[in-house]
Every structure is written in structure tokens, then in C-alpha cells.
Amino acid sequence: MTFVISKLYNVITGIKFSLNDSLYSRDPQNTELGQRILKHSINLIDEIGLEDFTFKKLALEIESTEASMYRYFENKHQLLLFLTSWYWQWVQYLISIHTLNIDDPERRLKIIIKSIINATSENALNEYINESLLHRIIINESSKAYHTHAVDEENKHGIFSSYKELAETIARAILAINPSFPYPHSLASNMLEMAKNQVHFAQHLPRLTDIKVPKGDLSELETMMEFFVMKLVKD
Amino acid sequence: MTFVISKLYNVITGIKFSLNDSLYSRDPQNTELGQRILKHSINLIDEIGLEDFTFKKLALEIESTEASMYRYFENKHQLLLFLTSWYWQWVQYLISIHTLNIDDPERRLKIIIKSIINATSENALNEYINESLLHRIIINESSKAYHTHAVDEENKHGIFSSYKELAETIARAILAINPSFPYPHSLASNMLEMAKNQVHFAQHLPRLTDIKVPKGDLSELETMMEFFVMKLVKD
């Protein structure tokens, strides 16, 4: 019996990404407490927002201690960086799966758009990350990850590489359709930002958008994104 | 002599906008200390970033007290909201001047693009707001203004109306070119966001863009924005 419990203690379930060392003090994916930190921080940030989120509140939720949180992440900003990186790797992973045998460049790009937008509804088959809530955090909080005075320093440590690699993937797909398109990287990053912002606007500042997101249904966003991207990319 | 000093004390110089009541506790544009708060907060936020910025440091800079800062703004988030609102009203004002006698819709939209991008180089003729630094703050920090758990509450109080009115102006200009364009508001907000993000990326995460901003020269951004917008809007 104790054997089962002690074994359970170390079981790592589902998908796990290799993330840059600088995104944590100790990799939370590898321990039970680490996974609980991820799970509950996603719940709590979604619930009260990053500003009001503290390690003390998180520890209370988990029934652990503040000090234990600090063994995994230096501060809540690093935790946010971890969560966003994880998310972008997840999107990258979904794109690679869904475009595996697709040769038509236009179909590829459309699948990429779909993957960016619907990453939330696919299940990572790990128990500690709720992609749907994480998606909401990405929409609401992720811009804070790179809008900071420490961007350059953090960038040197490779903190943003998953985001940049995802943008590179999209840029390549754009060029596959139109090799002379002059702004593939700008369009790629703009697609990612637009996918976030337009949902946020639809939900909070509806005069800033023309789409609706009824009950989280993102199909209007997908139609619009396709319209924008295809009109721009095609000759 | 005392007369001159006491009179100087109350001189309000240059342009002044009427901003929503909820953006301050006491309108900083109306007093000497208020103007110094605006001026030095712009300098200080630009220098150390919003995260490290505190009213204590600001008071030290101004040689006033923390408590006095709180008589103008409830907290630093409200100060950020004030600065961003001021900036968007400033851009709106520039657009209205520059498009005054322009009837050709395409020329109008191009002037709008130019105004959004080059708002920084025009002088407001008031001494307490440095538009160039403020523009950098907008680029680096303004997204934090509406990415907060209190968006809905703040939106109810009309906090974001200058941004929304500016977007509405742009949307109308888009429809003037192509009345059947299906996403005028989304394109308008995306233009504003893109103008910020692409500069930020060029300066800090260059793999996310194709433009360069050498020594703050924004001409490549303008060319790209025109390309994107015109290709999308025109039939």
C-alpha cells in the first residue's frame, strides 16, 4: 500500500515540454507539488488576475507554504513566463501534428490559423494544465510577459524562444504560399497578437471589434483571421 | 516680485485635454504640482519601467511627498490610464487637424496612419508632457492599461473612451474607402496595436518583425502599415 502511494507520488502524467532553464528554479513538471503549483496557479490567476495573485494566496490554495512556491519560481513574473512558454510550445506541437501530411500551402496556413485559435479545445492529456483556462490567461495576461523593462535581459536567456519559433513556423507557411510576401514575420506575430486581442476586445471592449465570441465560440474569429491573412498573402 | 511668482504658480501652459473624471482624483493639468507629476512620472516610468515605478520614488524625484502624489492619483494604475488616455486624445487631435480639408478617403487614411505613427515627433506646445517619451511608454506599458481584471468595471466608467473614439474615427475612414469592408473596427484596433507592437518587436525581439527602426526612424513601419491596410481595405 505504501508502495503504491509512494510510486504515485512520482508519476509524471501526460505531455511534458522541455522548457528553457531560466523559466524556473526547479522544473515544476517533474514533481507532484510542481504540478499542483501549475494547476492551481492557472486557476487562481484566471480567477483573480495576475495583479492580485500572490504566492501566499497560491500556497494557501495548495495547502503548502509560500517558501515552497519560491523553490520552483523566483517570482510570479517567472511563473507567467513559464505558463506562456508552455502554451506557445503547445500550439507549436498542435500545428506540427495537424499539418503533418498537408502539402497544400494554403491549407497548411488555414490549419495553422485554426490551431492558434482552437488550442483551447484540444486536450493535452495531462492533468495539471487546463488549456482552456490557460488560453484565457494568455489572452488576458501574456502581453505582460514581454512588456517589461527586463525584456532584453530575459531575451538573452532565451526566455521567448518558443514564441519566436512559433512565429518562425507561421512565417515559413506564409512564404510557402507567396515567396515574395515582404513581411512574413510581422504578419506572423500580428496574427498571434490579433488572435489574442480580438477575443479580449469582443469580451470586454466590444466597440473595438466586429466579431462576437458567444459562449467562447471562436468561429467568427477564425473566419476573420482567414479573411485578413489570405487577402494579405495572396497576390 | 512675489506677485510674479504667485502668478506663475497658476499659469497653465499649452494644450490641455478634458479627461474623464475617473482618470484622476484631482486634475493634474490644473496645478503646478500636477504638471510636475505628469512630467516626472513620464521620465521615471520610461527610465525604470512601470513595475519598478512607485509614488515614493516619484515624490523623491519631484522633491514632494508620497502623500501628495495620492491626492492626484489613487494609484499608479490610474496614472497609467491617465497618460494613455491623454496620448490617444492627442493622436485624435492630430488626426483631426491633419485631415481637416482632405476629402479623398484614401489620402485621409494614409494621413491617419502617419499621424498614429509620428505622433511622437509633433510638439504639443505644453511643457509638462514629452510626447516622445510618452510614446515609448505607450509602446511598452499601455497594454497593461486594459489587460486587467478590472477592465469591465473601468470600462463602465468611460476610462477607455478616448481609445474607442480614436478606433471609431479610423473605422469610419476605412468605410469611406470601402463601405462594404466587413471588419472596420477590428482593423482599426489592430492598426493601433500593430503600430505599437511592431516597434516594440523591432527594438527588443527583432525576429518577430521584418522592419527596422534605426534611431527611432519609423518610416519602414509607415510603409508596412500602408501596405497592410491598403491591401486589406481596397477591393
Added chain:
DNA sequence: TTATTAAGAATAGTAAAACTATTATCTCTA
């Protein structure tokens, strides 16, 4: 001229956030 008001300064707090350090305990593994 004086009384009133408003602006700002000075002082002195508090509560919470954001950490850090130390020691103890517990469990797994060698």
C-alpha cells in the same frame, strides 16, 4: 483687511507583498 478655502508639506503610521534564511522532517534510493 480678514476669514475662508484649497494646496501642499510633514509626520506617522498600517497592512500586505515580496521575498530570505534556518531548521526540521519525511521519503526514496543507494
Added chain:
DNA sequence: TAGAGATAATAGTTTTACTATTCTTAATAA
């Protein structure tokens, strides 16, 4: 069974983000 690694428990410190109160001075209105 000893040692390593993970987590807990405890107890701090510093800084931030405020609030409250009193005092002084300047502007203004009667």
C-alpha cells in the same frame, strides 16, 4: 541504514501601497 532530495514549519526583513492627521502657506471672496 545512511544520505540525498523534497517539502514543511517557522520566523524573520524590506518594500510597496496605501491612510490619517495636523500644519503651513497661498489664493480668493466678503
